[in-house]
Amino acid sequence: MRNAPTYPLSSVDAALLLAALLRQEGPTRLTDAAARLGVAPSTAHRLLAALVHRDFAVQLPDRRYAPGPVLGEPVAPVASSHLRDAALPHLRRLVAEQGESAHLVVPAGGVTRFVATVECDAVLRVGDRTGRTLPAHRSAAGKALLAGWDTDALAALLGQLDPAEAERVHRDLRGVRRRGFALNDQATEVGLTAVGVPVPGAPGGAAISLAMPRVRFSRDRLPGWVTALTSTAAAVAADLTDESRGRPRSPGS
Known part of the structure; x- marks a missing residue:
């Protein structure tokens, strides 16, 4: 079985999972992202901000977050x-x-x-x-x-x-x-x-x-x-x- 790394990479893992969820499921709200990751909204906000900074995510006018140019469109139905x-x-x-x-x-x-x-x-x-x-x-x-x-x-x-x-x-x-x-x-x-x-x-x-x-x-x-x-x-x-x-x-x- 492939196990998670033993060294501390929780923030990296959470950011990668969040990017994957955006690509698979499309736009999400901050509170929903925090719930999916099991983290505080403030932590989810920092992760999303980092993804936006690197073009993995974009913030929509309704304040939801969507896949950015690096990820492209969702690959699975919402x-x-x-x-x-x-x-x-x-x-x-x-x-x-x-x-x-x-x-x-x-x-x-x-x-x-x-x-x-x-x-x-x-x-x-x-x-x-x-x-x-x-x-x-x-x-x-x-x-x-x-x-x-x-x-x-x-x-x-x-x-x-x-x-x-x-x-x-x-x-x-x-x-x-x-x-x-x-x-x-x-x-x-x-x-x-x-x-x-x-x-x-x-x-x-x-x-x-x-x-x-x-x-x-x-x-x-x-x-x-x-x-x-x-x-x-x-x-x-x-x-x-x-x-x-x-x-x-x-x-x-």
Whole structure:
């Protein structure tokens, strides 16, 4: 697993994460940026000021901050912020019940982009992946999404791979469709295993995953993880549907 540096770079890391969020989700308010980073508004203001100074951000007339010339336009729909807000309460419950970290991802071409992470409390755990991308055909959540792609779109993506790897992915995706979940056993990082399922009906596509150190993975626990993930994905989908119809979210969301 790739861990955060042990030397103190918290300000640099926060600034880089903030720049990534601006590019992925578009304009944000100062208070929202502070909440996303878990810092005081004064700290968020200093970080945003530094990004503006170096053209990574610009301040709009309505006082929101948007991607600057260095970053360009957002690369993911602003709707991913709405999806994140709807999913987080359910991800927190999932992590509390299962004791492993959970992720929410969306597709971005041939990669999956992490838009939210809820970390578990274990000392040895999979950390926050917000803002990162992974090849869709190797990650658990990515494969859960690819299994639902139409034939032409999937062929275009796999056509970029080595023929032997493309064939392996085709076989893997057949298994994902049959089982209803995807597994990543150290395909993206040594020592990391993840289980992923799609969020049914999510606009633009979305998936959630439970990720854990390989030493804690057990085939005996896999059915329980899949059941919990599937229930969580259905709950997220239900809240998204209710909100699109103007209904309030379910209690506790």
